[in-house]
Amino acid sequence: MAVTNLILIETLCTHYQVEVSFIDSLSDLGLIEVQTVEEIRYLPEEKVTHLERMIRLHQELEVNPEGIDVIFNLLEKVDRLSQELAEAKNTLRRMGIQE
Amino acid sequence: MDFIDYYQTLGIDKNATEADIKKAYRKLARKYHPDVNPGDKAAEQKFKEVNEANEVLSNAEKRKQYDKYGKDWKHAEQFEKAGAGAGQGYTYRPREDTGGFGEGFSGSDYSDFFESMFGGSAGGFRQGGRSVKYRGQDFHAQLDLDIRDAYKTHQQVVTVNGEKIRLTIAAGIADGQTIKIKGKGGPGANGGPNGDLYIKFTIRNDTGFHREGDRLYANVEIDLYTAILGGEIVADTFDGKVKLKIPPETQAGTKVRLKGKGFPVYKKEGEFGDLIFTYTIKNPTNLSAEEKKLFEQLKNLR
Numbered sequence: 001m002a003v004t005n006l007i008l009i010e011t012l013c014t015h016y017q018v019e020v021s022f023i024d025s026l027s028d029l030g031l032i033e034v035q036t037v038e039e040i041r042y043l044p045e046e047k048v049t050h051l052e053r054m055i056r057l058h059q060e061l062e063v064n065p066e067g068i069d070v071i072f073n074l075l076e077k078v079d080r081l082s083q084e085l086a087e088a089k090n091t092l093r094r095m096g097i098q099e
Numbered sequence: 100m101d102f103i104d105y106y107q108t109l110g111i112d113k114n115a116t117e118a119d120i121k122k123a124y125r126k127l128a129r130k131y132h133p134d135v136n137p138g139d140k141a142a143e144q145k146f147k148e149v150n151e152a153n154e155v156l157s158n159a160e161k162r163k164q165y166d167k168y169g170k171d172w173k174h175a176e177q178f179e180k181a182g183a184g185a186g187q188g189y190t191y192r193p194r195e196d197t198g199g200f201g202e203g204f205s206g207s208d209y210s211d212f213f214e215s216m217f218g219g220s221a222g223g224f225r226q227g228g229r230s231v232k233y234r235g236q237d238f239h240a241q242l243d244l245d246i247r248d249a250y251k252t253h254q255q256v257v258t259v260n261g262e263k264i265r266l267t268i269a270a271g272i273a274d275g276q277t278i279k280i281k282g283k284g285g286p287g288a289n290g291g292p293n294g295d296l297y298i299k300f301t302i303r304n305d306t307g308f309h310r311e312g313d314r315l316y317a318n319v320e321i322d323l324y325t326a327i328l329g330g331e332i333v334a335d336t337f338d339g340k341v342k343l344k345i346p347p348e349t350q351a352g353t354k355v356r357l358k359g360k361g362f363p364v365y366k367k368e369g370e371f372g373d374l375i376f377t378y379t380i381k382n383p384t385n386l387s388a389e390e391k392k393l394f395e396q397l398k399n400l401r
Contacts, residue, residue: 049295052234053134061129071135086275087311094309094316 006035006042016055025065026054031072103212105152105165113166117157124153138239138299151213161217169216235294236285244272246304250337250363259283259296266298271313271365274302308337313372315361318379321345326380336360336374343376351380 013020023043027034032051035042043051057063057071106113109123127149129135136142155161240259252270256263264283272278277299284294302310309316319334329347333340341357354377361372386394 049234056134057132061132061135062125063129075135075137083275090274091309091311 005045006037007045007048009034009041009043012043012048012051016052018055018058022058022065026051026068029065029069031065031069101212102169103148103151103210105155108148108152109156115156120153120156124149124157128153148210151209155213155217165216234291235287237294238284238296240296240298241301242298243301243303244268246302246306246308246310249300249302252368257298260285264296268300269366270363271367272300272302273312273365274300274304274310276300276365306337307335308374310362313362313364315372315374317374317376319343319376320379320381321349322381323383325349326351326378334376337362345378349378349380351378353378 009020009023012018013023023032023034026032031054032043032047035044054065054068057068058065063071106115109115109120109127111119111123115123128146131142131146131149133139133143133146136146155165238259240257242255242257249268249272250270252267254265254267256265258264262283264280266278266280277297280296280298282293283296287293304310307317315337317335319332321332324330325332325345326349327347329349330345332343332345334343335341336357337360341360343355354375357374357376359371360374364370364372383390
């Protein structure tokens with residue numbers, strides 16, 4: 001059975017030196033999913049990498065949670081468009097039309 | 100090794116104030132930060148250059164040293180004096196030790212120019228020197244695969260940073276698809292976990308089949324007589340041959356769908372997409388006088 005390790009929000013805040021309110025904002029915006037077990041809040045371990053990226057954007061580029069939301073949405077879009085572009089190029093190549 | 104104009108890197112002039120430097124640096128860092136440019140090697144390089152420029156120009160001592168000796172960086176002896184005079188020992192510590200930037204960013208390398216002048220530094224973008232555990236860097240690698248290999252589940256050994264890793268590549272992997280191998284990235288610092296390895300696949304295809312997802316497309320040529328009168332032909336599928344019935348009066352461009360003769364569906368063993376054939380018609384050439392006459396007759400019957 002797959003076991004999910006949960007990490008205390010307080011532990012994450014100490015470790016990354018961020019305010020709990022920052023985590024709350026990310027959670028309010030739906031950027032991370034905080035789990036509550038017996039009134040104690042946790043983040044699943046596999047989501048930590050994702051959180052780390054947001055913390056870097058916040059600490060290193062001074063981006064606020066709303067800005068992070070915008071960046072993530074745009075990156076998703078870029079990713080989708082790159083995929084579509086690769087497919088379209090592929091189709092053109094097949095049709096004998098070079099780039 | 101060339102002289103690097105750090106002022107030019109940040110797009111500022113030599114009289115720039117501390118505030119100007121900070122502003123220019125922040126602006127460029129936001130533009131080129133690896134987290135907003137995932138997988139973009141050019142941006143990553145630019146980010147390193149911007150960081151290096153900032154590290155020198157935002158530090159009063161280093162800036163002084165750079166302004167004074169920068170152009171003559173080859174006179175190493177003078178630098179030693181300059182360093183001693185400033186009373187600061189810049190001990191070399193690769194940037195990785197201060198924690199990487201995670202995905203896609205390998206932040207260990209300063210330019211040779213920087214190394215020769217300052218002997219490396221432990222500072223860098225992440226300031227404040229927190230001694231916390233850092234997860235190792237994620238590594239990104241690319242793997243070229245022939246479409247025939249992508250058709251079958253197979254194993255392949257790749258070498259990443261000197262370590263041999265055996266991969267099982269499931270049939271049906273897509274062009275541009277990335278797979279993640281947990282814990283095979285860079286080592287963590289201060290007891291942090293290893294990073295992950297991401298492998299992006301590029302699928303080469305020199306077959307006559309065009310692939311879109313799990314669908315395959317190909318053209319099949321039939322001669323004029325079979326197209327008009329009907330008949331049977333044998334066509335190549337990706338891994339074999341198939342007999343096709345051509346109905347009379349088949350038009351050029353007609354498509355037929357062969358269910359389950361396409362590409363394997365990724366990670367769904369035994370499931371295949373469809374193969375779509377498009378018929379092209381080959382007209383006879385070098386007609387004899389008699390053939391021409393008969394075609395004329397046919398034409399006049401219409």
